[in-house]
Amino acid sequence: MKRRDTRSMAEIATGIAIAVAVVASLYFYMTGAGGTEPSEALPVAIALILVAFAVYIFWDRAKNMQRGLPAKDERLANMSYRAGHCGFIAAILTAVGAPLLSELLYGHELQGSHITAAVVIVSGFAFAMSYLYLARKGV
Amino acid sequence: MKTRIKEFRARDGLTQEDLAKKVGVRRETIVFLEGGKYNPSLQLAHGVAKALKTTVDELFVFDD
Numbered sequence: 001m002k003r004r005d006t007r008s009m010a011e012i013a014t015g016i017a018i019a020v021a022v023v024a025s026l027y028f029y030m031t032g033a034g035g036t037e038p039s040e041a042l043p044v045a046i047a048l049i050l051v052a053f054a055v056y057i058f059w060d061r062a063k064n065m066q067r068g069l070p071a072k073d074e075r076l077a078n079m080s081y082r083a084g085h086c087g088f089i090a091a092i093l094t095a096v097g098a099p100l101l102s103e104l105l106y107g108h109e110l111q112g113s114h115i116t117a118a119v120v121i122v123s124g125f126a127f128a129m130s131y132l133y134l135a136r137k138g139v
Numbered sequence: 140m141k142t143r144i145k146e147f148r149a150r151d152g153l154t155q156e157d158l159a160k161k162v163g164v165r166r167e168t169i170v171f172l173e174g175g176k177y178n179p180s181l182q183l184a185h186g187v188a189k190a191l192k193t194t195v196d197e198l199f200v201f202d203d
Contacts, residue, residue, distance in 0.1 A: 074164070075165070137176075139171075
């Protein structure tokens with residue numbers, strides 16, 4: 001087995017372990033909270049979509065490796081770079097815009113933890129959407 | 140940019156997956172290259188040309 005393949009397999013295994021840990025955390029959060037508020041449902045749903053997206057990426061890589069093809073190549077690296085750029089821009093805009101919007105629309109300041117959550121969710125969503133778009137359209 | 144990858148691949152009786160394995164890229168990359176939807180690096184262009192026993196000039200047609 002090539003060194004590149006071993007590294008890819010380690011990445012896939014780590015990624016899947018993290019995805020399982022996130023799902024378990026969400027499960028314990030939901031069950032431990034004694035029911036979820038409607039306002040919590042959307043972030044949890046988006047987090048689950050992001051986990052599903054991450055699992056899709058790892059499944060796609062594993063599928064390629066099974067067929068004797070590389071898990072990653074230069075086009076995929078380019079695509080990830082561009083999608084990462086979109087995610088980064090979304091993170092900056094969310095970090096600046098979320099407190100402003102909250103102040104303007106609801107008249108109260110957002111807590112730091114809520115801003116962090118918004119940044120993670122929005123940038124993750126932006127990354128996932130741009131990745132899927134680029135995968136269809138081409139880089 | 141247009142490519143003649145499909146033409147050369149058919150000449151050699153290779154599938155997209157065969158070519159992808161020879162070049163060391165994913166099959167989707169060959170699909171995008173054939174459709175002219177991806178500008179490869181010089182290294183990849185050279186790799187594809189070598190796998191199809193031709194030259195980069197023969198394989199990629201640039202509109203001036």
